[in-house]
Amino acid sequence: MEKNGHIEDIVVDKSYRGFGLGKQMIYYLTNYANNHECYKCIDCSDEYMKFYEKCGYNQKGVQMSSYF
Numbered sequence: 001m002e003k004n005g006h007i008e009d010i011v012v013d014k015s016y017r018g019f020g021l022g023k024q025m026i027y028y029l030t031n032y033a034n035n036h037e038c039y040k041c042i043d044c045s046d047e048y049m050k051f052y053e054k055c056g057y058n059q060k061g062v063q064m065s066s067y068f
Contacts, residue, residue, distance in 0.1 A: 005033030005041035026055040 007029050012022045033041040042063075044052045049059065 003036065003038045005029065005036075005038040007041060007043045022051065023055055026052070026057075030055075 007026065010022055010025050010029075012025075030041050044057065053059075
């Protein structure tokens with residue numbers, strides 16, 4: 001079974017935004033997933049797509065969920 005990374009709810013306090021901290025967290029987590037043999041790293045809600053695109057992520061398909 002192949003492994004994949006899942007990034008969710010990366011948040012930087014408003015007073016620290018604009019310093020690249022969110023990008024640093026995404027880069028760290030992406031590298032961590034890659035170093036642990038994940039074949040992909042996923043997650044993003046529509047409202048954060050532009051941020052993830054700035055971090056080198058590409059839109060692929062549609063994600064479906066069911067919450068209980």
